Amino acid sequence: MLIRKSGDLRHSDITPKSIYVNRRRFLAAAPAALLATRLARGTTSKLAVAVKSPFSTTEPVTSPNVVERYNNFYEFGTDKGEPSRNAQNFKTSPWMVSVEGECAKPRKFGMEEILKLAPLEERIYRHRCVEAWSIVVPWIGFSLNALLKQVEPAPKAKFVAFQSYWDLKQMPLATPMRAGIEFPYVEGLRLDEAMHPLAMLAVGMYGETLPPQDGAPVRLVVPWKYGFKSIKSLVKIKLVGSMPPTTWNLSNAHEYGFYSNVNPQVDHPRWSQKMEQRLPSLFRNHPTQMFNGYGEQVASLYTGMDLKKNY
């Protein structure tokens, strides 16, 4: 598969000029700021990144203040401010991910092992929520296929089913009564989608391990699909022969399809998908791109498919 590189990076693409010009003041303020974010984040720790990914966008990265305070993670509450408050004591160690189903070598992977499966890359991806807002996040991790190859998918495997952690002791709000959706949260991809190098297993962001509200300790990131496909706090991955159930589709099939590719031409029944709001902007003034701007890489996965029907 041909993977095209986006244009070369200049330093000014990464560091806004105002910060560069005022770097001394920035440096002086840094220790205090670092302390503040550390307090807010609880238990994250530094992650050494080996590779800067060619997949990264050059768009300005969203402040971690937004990404860590504005979360859809219904296990910890349906209001977007709730997960950052309710998930702080979420226990993410020890952690196991079971990879099973139609494969030659099904087994469980401990978190330490996952961290060593492949060199950790930083990938700056656009992240588009079905609710018509978006963020730009420097994830840390590697292609999901690095994990899937370990278990050797069988020819019978056509889809991959994913499952989130669910524990009422740690997540007392995670009931259908409170959240309006079923638990555990489940998601799915076609096998070729899951094997695509853009599909990522993320273990960190902003240079550190994932904060609980952003899906610690390991989550999926599928940047060309709406955010709810990027399942958090993964515990189970199963290779299967037929299309697996997915949580939002179970909750409302009319509004959330299995594919859920970002597509400005297919409106959500209750709102337009043409435009998005790049947080923390006040305006919904950012045009949404087909496949969230990753069409060059992923459009070929869907040749011949009616994307209006397969929304």
Next chain:
Amino acid sequence: MLRSRWTKLILFLACSAPFGFLAWRFYQQDLGPNPLETLQHFTGDWTIRLIVATLAVTPLRKLPRLSDLIRFRRMLGLFAFFYGCLHFLVYLYFDKLFDFTEIVKDVGKRPFITAGFAGLAAMAPLALTSTKGWVRRLGGKRWQRLHRLIYFTGIAAVAHYFWLVKSDIRLPFLYAVLVFGLLLVRVGYAYNRKHASHSHRLADRVSRAASE
């Protein structure tokens, strides 16, 4: 106490306070990670709260010693309209950038926006005719009939809220219970009135027959 001149002023300040608070946060750029959503939710919440408050006045004033509540009904209704207009403006400007072709499509195509728009539109004639002069011009009976449009607004607001949430329906459900409860009370009163006058007439006839 309800009759004091000050209570009206206090209510006015209380109803303005959320707006003041929001304006302050806007000015301080302290509207959180999603400022548009904050504006939308904040103005929407106060609109529906004030609609419920307005609808609550008539049933509550039938309770002993609360009849003077009627003095506040107009102000509550006007504030509901005020926050509703803010809510709509936020949508028009920040969400849709005044793109009117998109807005017309939205209002026509999406039930929750249709409901919200209709509920707000129904409040406009009520706000316009809220003065004493208009009560006189229309005559009490007709004025009252027109102002029953607020029942429609209440129902439309609940539908708007129900249809816009993704899955957690606890709050819209609460407002549905409040609005339908307040409307049911009215149905109860209307039934009693009719029944009472009917039994009056019956009693009259019986006593007349007895005296003949």
